[in-house]
Amino acid sequence: MTRNILIVAGDGIGPEVMGEVERVIGWYNDNRGFDAKIENELVGGCCYDAHGVAVTDATVEKARRADAVMLGAVGGPKWDNVPYEGRPEAGLLRLRKDLELFANLRPALCFAALADASSLKREIVEGLDIMIVRELTGGVYFGEPKEITDLGNGERRGVDTQVYTTSEIRRIAEVAFDLAKKRGNRVMSVEKRNVMKSGVLWYEEVIKLHKEKFSDVKLEHMLADNCAMQLVRNPKQFDVIVTDNLFGDVLSDIASMLTGSLGMLPSASLGARDANGKACAMYEPVHGSAPDIAGTGAANPIASILSFAMALRYTFELGADADLLEKAVDTVLANGLRTGDIMQPGMKKVGTKEMGDAILAALAKLNG
Ligand code: NAD
Numbered sequence: 305m306t307r308n309i310l311i312v313a314g315d316g317i318g319p320e321v322m323g324e325v326e327r328v329i330g331w332y333n334d335n336r337g338f339d340a341k342i343e344n345e346l347v348g349g350c351c352y353d354a355h356g357v358a359v360t361d362a363t364v365e366k367a368r369r370a371d372a373v374m375l376g377a378v379g380g381p382k383w384d385n386v387p388y389e390g391r392p393e394a395g396l397l398r399l400r401k402d403l404e405l406f407a408n409l410r411p412a413l414c415f416a417a418l419a420d421a422s423s424l425k426r427e428i429v430e431g432l433d434i435m436i437v438r439e440l441t442g443g444v445y446f447g448e449p450k451e452i453t454d455l456g457n458g459e460r461r462g463v464d465t466q467v468y469t470t471s472e473i474r475r476i477a478e479v480a481f482d483l484a485k486k487r488g489n490r491v492m493s494v495e496k497r498n499v500m501k502s503g504v505l506w507y508e509e510v511i512k513l514h515k516e517k518f519s520d521v522k523l524e525h526m527l528a529d530n531c532a533m534q535l536v537r538n539p540k541q542f543d544v545i546v547t548d549n550l551f552g553d554v555l556s557d558i559a560s561m562l563t564g565s566l567g568m569l570p571s572a573s574l575g576a577r578d579a580n581g582k583a584c585a586m587y588e589p590v591h592g593s594a595p596d597i598a599g600t601g602a603a604n605p606i607a608s609i610l611s612f613a614m615a616l617r618y619t620f621e622l623g624a625d626a627d628l629l630e631k632a633v634d635t636v637l638a639n640g641l642r643t644g645d646i647m648q649p650g651m652k653k654v655g656t657k658e659m660g661d662a663i664l665a666a667l668a669k670l671n672g
Contacts, residue, residue, distance in 0.1 A: 307340040307620060310370035312347040312363065312399075315383075315392060316593025317603035317656075318376025324605035324660035325374055325612050328629070331664055332616075335671055336625055343370075347399070348378025348392035348593075358395030364402050368584060372615045373399070375588035376608065380595040400440070403584040405573035406472075407479040408438040408552065409614065410590070412539070412559040413630070415568075417637035421646060422562055424536065429562050434542040435483060436559055438552025439476040440573060442468055443502075445549050468502045468548065473509040475576060480546035481518040486623060488543035490522040494531045494551055506548065528555070535559055566591040567604030567645040570611035572618060585619045587611040597644075601655040604643035606633055609663060632666035 309329065313322035332338035345363040352358050358378070367373045378392035388394075399405075414422065414432035422429045447465030454460055477493065484491045493510045495503035507525060514523045526534070528551040534541065535558050547555060560569050569591065575584035589607030597603055610633065617626035641662050642651040654662070 305339065307338065307372075308370045309340050309342050309615075310363075310366050310373045311342055311344050311376075312359075312367070312373060313344065313376040314348040314378040314593065315350055315380050316377055316595050316598035318348070318378065318593055320598070320601065320603050320656050321589065321605040321608040322374065322376040324656060324663075325608050327660055327664060328609055328612055328667075331667055332625065335668070336628075338620075338622075338625070347375065347395040349380055349383040349386075351395055352383060352386055352390050352392065356390065358390055358392055359398050364399060367399055367586070368403055371582075371585075372619045373403075373584075373586040374608070374612060374615065375399075375586055377589065377591060377593040379593050380598070399586060400573060403573075403586065404441070404575045405584060405586055406439065406441040406576065407476055407574040408440040408556070409479075409483070409572040409574065409618070410436045410438065410556040410560065411570065411610075411614070412436070412562050413610070414563045415634050415637050417634070417640075418563070418565075418568070418646060420648070421565060424539075424562060429539065432539055432562060433487075434539060434559060435487065435544045436552060436556040437476065437480040437483065437544060437546040438556055439468075439472065439548050440552075441549075442472045443549035466500065466502045466548075466550070468505060470505070470509055473506050474513050477510045477513050477546055478517075479574060480544050481514070481521050483618070484521045484544040486617065489520075490524070490543035491518075492531070492542055492545045493523065493525050494528050494545055494547035494555070495525075496528050496551075497525075498527060502548070510546070531555060532558060535562070560590060565604070565646045567607055567643060568610070569607050570614050572611065572614045574618070583619075585615065587615045587619075601657060602644050603656045604645050605656050605660055606643075606663075609633065609660075628667065628670055629663075631670055632663050635666040635670065636662045 313319040414429045419426040419430040444466040447467035495506040497503035497507045577583045613626045613629040616622045640651045
């Protein structure tokens with residue numbers, strides 16, 4: 305069964321870090337029978353330069369058919385003045401929209417060797433492994449009416465609408481329950497039902513779905529403001545957190561800082577399953593194209609490599625292979641290798657390619 309992976313490396317450091325991901329995929333093909341076929345396409349500024357658009361229809365179609373899309377990063381000062389529809393981010397947004405990627409997964413994983421890089425104390429973050437599941441295509445960012453109106457008396461009124469339907473809530477909760485089964489089997493559903501009707505509906509629908517299909521998973525509920533506090537007080541109490549678009553935006557950024565550096569953070573966006581059980585999926589580092597270091601070979605490839613580990617776990621359902629890759633990253637960090645962004649005193653500073661080499665060597669050693 306050949307697996308189809310589309311790589312859209314994008315701009316800036318995107319091609320540098322995705323080059324290392326390609327080598328890791330190659331290693332899995334050669335050593336773990338992964339059997340993946342890779343295709344490369346343009347997205348972002350480089351696509352605008354070549355085709356006058358940030359992503360072509362043909363690439364969107366390829367992304368839809370691929371088992372997984374691996375994205376690097378898009379953007380950079382070179383494209384600051386291109387027309388709004390052609391801006392690099394438009395390519396990314398179109399892929400998310402056309403593939404209906406409604407579930408955003410942001411893990412916060414703290415490697416022991418980097419525990420001191422967190423703004424919190426070592427004992428609070430060491431060994432941390434939580435997953436935030438954020439609803440990505442609904443809620444207050446998209447609800448109508450969404451407008452600013454002139455009230456005529458020198459006053460203006462801005463309105464955004466928080467709106468969720470049963471099916472929107474159920475499909476994101478389903479993703480969270482499914483994920484929990486592959487992890488610690490616990491879901492924390494987060495809303496503000498004390499002050500929001502959409503929160504009441506969220507709460508009720510999650511409970512209903514849990515009773516119907518997921519009673520073997522432990523479900524708890526928390527108000528969003530308390531969750532923000534608990535994330536910095538005792539983050540290890542969580543396994544999977546599921547929440548709406550707005551709260552997820554804020555909570556996932558809080559959680560990401562628990563682990564230190566932008567260069568370490570992977571993410572995934574998943575779509576609905578079709579009749580054949582296939583779901584579109586896009587995996588990407590949280591960081592951007594880092595124009596300040598692009599082309600210098602200094603970028604940290606770990607966020608992108610950990611994004612591939614997520615693809616192994618969540619699209620290809622190869623949990624042991626994902627564990628192996630995370631363990632290889634852990635080993636390299638424990639051996640004292642660091643790219644510039646995570647450099648600490650007494651450690652050895654390496655570039656993108658050397659970090660990739662070290663991860664491949666650790667994979668080979670762990671694989672025996
Ligand atoms: P950025 O994430 O690109 O960089 C922020 C800082 O972190 C920079 O100093 C950079 O050097 C550093 N950094 C980021 N990733 C790193 C890595 N892997 N290794 C080492 N250091 C790393 O954010 P920014 O500077 O605000 O944005 C730069 C460009 O990226 C902009 O055009 C922005 O629109 C775009 N952007 C794209 C995405 C995306 O493609 N998903 C996300 C955010 C920003």
